[in-house]
Amino acid sequence: MKRFNVFALLIDQYRYIRNTSSKRAAVMTRLILICCAPVLAWVSWAQGWQLQSVGELIGALGLLAGVFISAYAIVFGLRVTQGRRPTSNLKLKVAHSMDEAALTLLSTGLLAGIDAGFLAVVSAMTPEGSSVGVGMTAAASGLSSLVGLYFLMSVRRLHMLYVEAFPPYWRVRAMVGHEEQSEQKPSHH
Structure with missing residues (x-):
């Protein structure tokens, strides 16, 4: 059964969410991840939102899952x-x-795939020409909000990875300028 435990991936990814400088847990980011899906699901349910169709979402989420798993590789x-x-x-x-x-990236691919699979089941259960029920729309909204957050985190992580590996010229210039200024300051004996 361990082979089917996708929660292990999400828990590992959650534990890795840390401030880059202090290496302490990024509490605000973790809170947003924990609260986002339930809050959006509740808002959707309270407002009575209903999806009209899910076919396009299934295709888009399936593609997103594949792209992020490829990027992970x-x-x-x-x-x-x-x-x-x-x-x-x-x-x-x-x-x-x-x-x-x-x-x-792997977590984003996983969540997008789960969301696509969930919406495929919802689509199969919904009679043609009918709207998706309020409860299923709320669940889809919550899950899709997580996919959106993980998408944003993935893009930001890739950006940070790039600028850490290859600092842009303005950062290098600022670091060199800072070092030159500290060398030019007279020391007090």
Whole structure:
């Protein structure tokens, strides 16, 4: 049964959500992830939202799942070249970013696939020409909100990975300028 336990992936990814500088848990991000789906599901249910069709969403979510799992494979392949114990601080920081990016990409692919599968079942249960029920729409809204959040986190993780591996010129210039200023300050004896 362990082979079917997708919660292990989500728990690992959740544990990896940390502030990059302090390595402490990113509490606000974790709270948003925990609260988003239930809150949006409740709002959807309270407002009586009903999906009119889900066919397009199923295709889009299925495609999203495939794209993110493919992106995971690329990041995983690159991470393997880093080795288990990177040799410099920069390589260590990049390796950590790759680890978090890989888990976030894989989690996004998983959630998009689950959402697509759920909506496929909902579509099969909904009579043709009818709206999706309020309860099923609320569940779909909550799950889709998680997919959206993980999508945003994935893009941000990839962005951070890129700028940590290849700092843009303005960051390099700022770091070099800061070092030059500290060297020019007279010391007091």
